[in-house]
Structure formats: C-alpha cells, structure tokens
Amino acid sequence: xxxxxxxxxxLRLQEGESSSLNCSYTxxxxxxxxxxxxxxxxxxxxxxxxxxxxxxxxxxxxxxTLTKKESFLHITAPKPEDSATYLCAVQAADNYGQNFVxxxxxxxxxxx
Amino acid sequence: xxxxxxxxxxxxxxxxxxxxxxCSSQSGHNTVSWYQQALGQGPQFIFQYYREEENGxxxxxxxxxxxxxxxxxxxxxxxALELDDSALYLCASSPKTGNYGYTFGSGTRLTxx
Numbered sequence: 001x002x003x004x005x006x007x008x009x010x011l012r013l014q015e016g017e018s019s020s021l022n023c024s025y026t027x028x029x030x031x032x033x034x035x036x037x038x039x040x041x042x043x044x045x046x047x048x049x050x051x052x053x054x055x056x057x058x059x060x061x062x063x064x065t066l067t068k069k070e071s072f073l074h075i076t077a078p079k080p081e082d083s084a085t086y087l088c089a090v091q092a093a094d095n096y097g098q099n100f101v102x103x104x105x106x107x108x109x110x111x112x
Numbered sequence: 113x114x115x116x117x118x119x120x121x122x123x124x125x126x127x128x129x130x131x132x133x134x135c136s137s138q139s140g141h142n143t144v145s146w147y148q149q150a151l152g153q154g155p156q157f158i159f160q161y162y163r164e165e166e167n168g169x170x171x172x173x174x175x176x177x178x179x180x181x182x183x184x185x186x187x188x189x190x191x192a193l194e195l196d197d198s199a200l201y202l203c204a205s206s207p208k209t210g211n212y213g214y215t216f217g218s219g220t221r222l223t224x225x
Contacts, residue, residue: 034213043202043216087154099168102154
C-alpha cells in the first residue's frame, strides 16, 4: 500500500530562520511527487512536481529535492506570509492518472 | 482563466440525509477528482472522472457517487450521511489524466449533525 508521512507535524520559525520539511514515502513505483501549500479554509495550491531522484526545483524562498525514499522542502529566510500547511503527495506508476496519496501535512508558522 | 469553483461553500446536514456538492472545473480541463479532507488530515481520494466516465475510485463506500457532465463540471453525491462524513470536500481538475499539477477548488465544508 502506498504511504506518505510528513515531519514535523508542526513547525514554528522566526522570520528569516531557514529550515526543512520532510516527506517520506513508500510506493511501488513513483510516477511523481507533488508539493502543495494549503491556507486555512482553502484548497491546496500546487507548488512543485518532482519525477526522479536527484531532481530539484525552486520557487522564491522554496526549494524541493527528491531522493528514492523522501523529499525535502527547504524554506530559506521565511516570511510570515509563508505560514501555511505544506502537503506532500505521491502518484504511483501503476495508478496512472487516478489519484494522489497525500501525507498529513506540516503546519508551518513563521513569526515576525 | 477561471479556476475551479465549488458550491456551496458550507453546508450543515442531519445524519441520514443526502447531499449533492458541485464543482465547475477550470476551463480546458476534462478530468475531475474529488477528495475528502478531515480536520488536521491530508486529502483522501474519493474518485476521478474523465470524459464523463469514472476513471478510478478510492476506499469509499457506494453511498459516495458522482457524475461528470458534458461541460466537464461534476457532482459528488453522498447518501445516508454519517457523522464521520463531516469534512472539507475538495474538487480538483486537470487538462487530462496523468501526473499533472491538479488545480484544486476551495472546497465545501460539510458538517453532519
């Protein structure tokens, strides 16, 4: 069974204090790993897709990396507006186009 | 470019009742997926529709059913509501099936009392 875990469950940072969020996954064959941002009461907002180990993608203060067992979302010099829940999801190669398996998310709070 | 819109935004129903949630997919998107997100959890896949046909289903009972219309909008129907059905229901659309960054709506918050 495909599984995704995320750590930590919650993270509190001071503005400018860089850190990383972890996503560990078990999947029969990875078609893609996705990162989403979710604000309270809103739907997830797409950030990145990673397809193979060693791949990296960046967007503003966020950088996502992928290994064969986990992905990291690095946040450099965060600002209060980066506060949100960050969700990781995988799509299995044998489940083409059908669904994502999401992790429980990491709730990030960035204090001014 | 319009995004994914869902209606209603909030809904309160009584246990045993039936509910219909609606989703208008993003322009040009022919694939719609529905997810259930309980408080503090990640979204869980309910089912997906591609060109009006169900294209995959998660571990949800048959009382969860859906439709996709020729304009690619979609409905989620839940019969015999249970207290545990209280959740945020999310609709997501994409231009086709596959590993694309789906666009999510803001969801419908369903409370069953």
